Amino acid sequence: MSDQLKHPVIISGGGLVGLTLAQYLERVGIPYLLFERDESPDARYGGWGISINWVTPALRKCLTPEAFCAIKALHNDPRTLEEDTIPYQYFDLETGKAKTTHVLPPQLRVSRLKLREILAQGVKINWGISVTGWEEVDDGVLVSLSDGKTVKGSILAGADGKNSNIKRKILGEEKAKLYTFPIGFVGLKMRLAPEKIAPFRNLSRIFFHGTHPNGKFIFFSTISTPEVNGSKGTENEYFEAQLNMSWNAGDATQDILNLPPAEKLKELKKAATEGTGFFKELREGFDNIPDDTEVLDIVLQDWMTESWRPSASVTILGDAVHPMTMYRGEAANHGMFDAYMLGCQLHKVSMGEKDTAKAIEDFEREMISRAQEAVSLSRRAGFEVHDLDAISESSALFQYPHVQRLEALMSQ
Structure with missing residues (x-):
């Protein structure tokens, strides 16, 4: 293990993104500490389903084969996993006729709550504790916690949601302010x-x-x-x-x-x-x-992702970077892909191929570019879906220009 990672990676947030990152680090033997502000797994509502589509190859690499199989078993209709494609229709709700039709590739539609339970297996979560601040030092970062303690880490990864405290401290309250639809x-x-x-x-x-x-x-x-x-x-x-x-x-x-x-x-x-x-x-x-x-x-909000001053030991990911509406069904995919990409960069640090500053720089360059595109499309979709005449093959709802590029990254 490189001296750059002699202290654990500090993960703020025990949602899908923070847990996916922890799972990746667990697999490659990088120590971490995960802090979650909620007191328990059932402290907040988790009843929605989520789509796992283009992120599937990356998610598979973050998990044990057993955990990935357990997630597949959550799919809302197991019989459709045997089919090569999924028929999809966007309906005119007045007539019942299809406004547009698509053939979708196989994907998983799973319970968010059950998915979180699987991602939490084998991960030590420090419940009821949040990150309140940090100080960058020569060999990492000193992280202040809500229980009054301080821990030292190699880096701090903020996966603490759309209202991220870490993002607000990095960017300032005004720049980090969310847009309400x-x-x-x-x-x-x-x-x-x-x-x-x-x-x-x-x-x-x-x-x-x-x-x-x-x-x-x-x-x-x-x-x-x-x-x-x-x-x-x-x-x-x-x-x-x-x-x-x-x-x-x-x-x-x-x-x-x-x-x-x-x-x-x-x-x-x-x-x-x-x-x-x-x-x-x-x-x-x-x-x-x-x-x-x-x-x-539900209050619909997003944030048009922008760049921030790079740090050698602090970064953010998931909804902290790209909160978006649910209309395109890919928010969780982006968050879990962030976790995979950050994990890959930290693995390179552990192998002595780069330092943490370069790892964070390379991670953020890809993520920010991807997030800007995704949030922009998501915002367009949020308005288009309330105008039946705007729904067509070219609608933002159906555009995924980043998928082919990300497939190439996941194959490396």
């Missing part, structure tokens, strides 16, 4: 019997998007099938699913956000019948949503 957004997780979820899954077994001419957007995704959640063969087989709806803030639907919890679902269901309403199958699906389903308000 003028868009209302709600989401829910539901548990449905096979016959009740059928109207949704007849449209797509994995996920679909759609826009109504009035500007309302819908995203539906299966989270788990009876085979995945363990209810197969019981008297109460069930599916878990995620439904999101968003709209431009000037829409009267914005009033949903001001309602008490018990009234939100009633108003959400009204969207299926108001005016010309949603097409028949989708209306049936909305009718089947259980009345006790909790509807959550």
Whole structure:
């Protein structure tokens, strides 16, 4: 091990990105300390599903074969893993006709909570502790913690989310300020019997998007099938699913956000019948949503990634660098790819091929360029999906110019 890494890598944040980095470091024998501000794994809501698509080859390299197989087993419909492609449709929510169709490559759609559980296996997490500051020194960095202690590390890697304390200290409060979209957004997780979820899954077994001419957007995704959640063969087989709806803030639907919890679902269901309403199958699906389903308000924010003064021992990654909307389904992919790329650079340091300053410089150069492109596309998509006429093959929603370049990086 190079003297450059004689102290552990300090990871701030025990979400998907911080855990992926820890897994990579574990595999190549680089010591680390991971601090997570939450008191426990279930301290916050983790009910959404996420897509694992182009990052799959990199994620495989971060994990043991057993862990990667466990993640594949989480896929929301295991049968589709046997298929070479996935049919996808973007619906006109008024007519039910496809606005555009695609054939997607195989990908995983998994529970965020279950994925985090697998990534946490074998990782020592210091719960309830956050990084409050640091001082760069000749042989690394002195990191101050919320419990009053100080630890010494070779580098500090901030994977502490979109409201990153480390990013704010690097860039300053004003430059690090997030952009809030003028868009209302709600989401829910539901548990449905096979016959009740059928109207949704007849449209797509994995996920679909759609826009109504009035500007309302819908995203539906299966989270788990009876085979995945363990209810197969019981008297109460069930599916878990995620439904999101968003709209431009000037829409009267914005009033949903001001309602008490018990009234939100009633108003959400009204969207299926108001005016010309949603097409028949989708209306049936909305009718089947259980009345006790909790509807959550989500504030959509992003940050147009910009460069910062490079450091020899401090960097940030994941949502700290490129928070983005969920519309393109690749935020977690970018974050886990950051972890892989930083891990690769630190592995080179451990082999004596470069020092930590050069490793961080090379890591940030690739990440910042990629993040700027991704956040820009994500912001465009966030507005386009509320305009049915803007949806086409050339929409930002369907553009992935970086994938071929990243595949080349992952093959090295």
